[in-house]
Amino acid sequence: MDYERQPYRRCGRSGLLLPAVSLGLWHNFGEAKPLESQRAILHKALDLGITHFDIADRYGPPIGAAETAFGQLFPRSLRDEAVVTTKGSNPMWDGPYGKGNSRKHLLATLDRSLARLGLDYVDIFYLHRDDEDTPLEEQVATLDHMVRTGRVLYVGVSNFSPERTAEAARLLRGLGTPLLVHQPSYSLLNRGIEDALLGVLEQEGMGCVVYSPLAQGLLTDR
Numbered sequence: 001m002d003y004e005r006q007p008y009r010r011c012g013r014s015g016l017l018l019p020a021v022s023l024g025l026w027h028n029f030g031e032a033k034p035l036e037s038q039r040a041i042l043h044k045a046l047d048l049g050i051t052h053f054d055i056a057d058r059y060g061p062p063i064g065a066a067e068t069a070f071g072q073l074f075p076r077s078l079r080d081e082a083v084v085t086t087k088g089s090n091p092m093w094d095g096p097y098g099k100g101n102s103r104k105h106l107l108a109t110l111d112r113s114l115a116r117l118g119l120d121y122v123d124i125f126y127l128h129r130d131d132e133d134t135p136l137e138e139q140v141a142t143l144d145h146m147v148r149t150g151r152v153l154y155v156g157v158s159n160f161s162p163e164r165t166a167e168a169a170r171l172l173r174g175l176g177t178p179l180l181v182h183q184p185s186y187s188l189l190n191r192g193i194e195d196a197l198l199g200v201l202e203q204e205g206m207g208c209v210v211y212s213p214l215a216q217g218l219l220t221d222r
Helices: 035-047 065-073 075-079 101-119 136-148 163-173 196-203
Strands: 007-009 017-019 052-054 082-090 122-127 152-158 179-183
Touching: 007 082, 035 065, 082 101, 101 136, 101 152, 122 136, 122 179, 136 152, 136 163, 152 163, 163 179, 163 196, 179 196
Parallel strands: 052 082, 082 122, 122 152, 152 179
Antiparallel strands: 007 017
């Protein structure tokens, strides 16, 4: 890997360094794509010095297939040089515990993600979205538990409002587990985070890792 091809910056007030560009496995990974095509994308990213891989339990299709593909293709010899992230919240299986941010669902979906990825831990686990049916105290206590049991190194949130982000950061600070990062949608066509969220992140000392910076291709020539 050519690390010098990517500038690295600290994520918020943590010691974690992230490259300027990450590889998201939202599209182009799963059973709908040839395995060799997925391998080529992953290895090209590594060649370019990209060491941050953003995944979620639901990515595919089918559900979970992106994690499975990454588990098959990622060179284990590079594990200590990579930041692997995943997320939980969205519907994953039938039944009352198959979705949401309850402690019951989040711990189960993390275990399933680790099995698909073939890893003992992930570097960042995100709450993929807020869950108004689950108390925020329960949501963040579950994140704290994941860190303390060694299956997650850092925690973040995605698609949370500025107000709920600030409250989650306060609650986690009280538990001794910092809320490291927020992952919002952001591009030239979607600049809503500039209104309030970026101010909250600066105040809380959190990093920001955006998704869809090219508006899913609308800002390219493809």
